[in-house]
Amino acid sequence: MTWDLVAKADPNHFPETTPAMNDLTPPLSGLSSVGGKSVFARFDGGMLSSNSGVLALAEVEKRLRVAERLARCIDDPRCPDQVVHSLADMIGFRMKMIAAGYEDGNDANRLRCDPIFKMAQDALPSGRDLASQSTMCRLENLPGVRELVAMGRAMVDLYCASFRQVPKRIVLDIDDTFDAVHGGQQLRLFNAHHDEYGFQPIVVFDGDGRFVGAVLRPAKRPSGAEIRPHLRRLVRAIRSNWPNTRILIRADSHYCSPPVIDWCRANDVDFILGVAPTTTLRKHVADLKASTLARFETSSKTGKVRRFTEFVDGAASWSRVERIIARVEIGDQGADTRFVVTNLAGGKAKALYADLYCRRGAAENHIKSWKTHLAADRTSCTRATANQFRLFLHAGAYWMMWACAPRCPSARALPSPNSTRCVCASSRSPRGWSR
Structure with a gap:
């Protein structure tokens, strides 16, 4: 004035x-x-924004249709003629918030007026505001158990739709990760190893870093009776899309149990799983360990000596003996022996362990990206169903970031001083979008 x-x-x-x-x-x-x-x-x-990158994510989301897939799994109890924000719009807004670094629902009160977020949701900057925090809170508490099971299936369908052609073989990396909580959330459990209350969800990625699924559960080691139904639903959903694709399950010793091994054999699923060392297993490699130690003593002792072997054995609780691969490593810090069990018939022991099993370490990097860069451990809702829904929201944000990664410029895309041509970045799918 x-x-x-x-x-x-x-x-x-x-x-x-x-x-x-x-x-x-x-x-x-x-x-x-x-x-x-x-x-x-x-x-x-005029109206300004510092979130212009969200427009690129919006283009990716339109192709993946993550929000639409998840919204179709929820029964909307609202009166249709009074709906201002559709379920797909709210889910899309929430996922883009997470991908942009706004993992808290409270951020919606500020970002609902942001012109870029409005444009990303196909609304004019001068148009109506997006959903508020209270609306987002009601959304997160809306899905029930049946809706969440349907969402898990929708995430598998999204995974299958991400391939240009049906693969002959896929590798599924299954792992669990600790998620600390600081309230009275349902399913929380004290974990002595981490000395905290929390969850320990099971997360599944494929060998190229695609997100396949996540299940919220208490913070304890999963049992075979718990893992088996999860694998059954997962494999059934994949085979409904790809009946003839071979599936390889790859995991650490947490998932090596008689129910899992027997189920994989009964359902024609390949597996390569870590095995906890036992006295019986160590007896099989006693001679190899002694000869490896002798080689190390006669060497310069500046590196490590690794040797591999395989044998057939089984625990007393197993229904049959299995092929077991052992790796013996001697270094300046002592001996380290690891075992894996597999039903794969071909391949040498070294290749199966070093080139196949050890690649499951990439899944830990994907989980790290999901948690560190997208705050997937922000499971602060009281109800377990709401926290499970949050895992799917963060999974949708991961999909948008993963799909964007191959299209982003890299250091290799810069032209050299003596070249007039730009070397384009690889179009191959990355093993981790956060690299």
């Missing part, structure tokens, strides 16, 4: 930039010239 009165009182006060009589944002006077040029500061720049 003050600036408007000045402009009316002295229309020649700003001879080059006199605002109109109804302009409420005239320029700021009194700024010194720079290089002989006059400097004017104005306050009519």
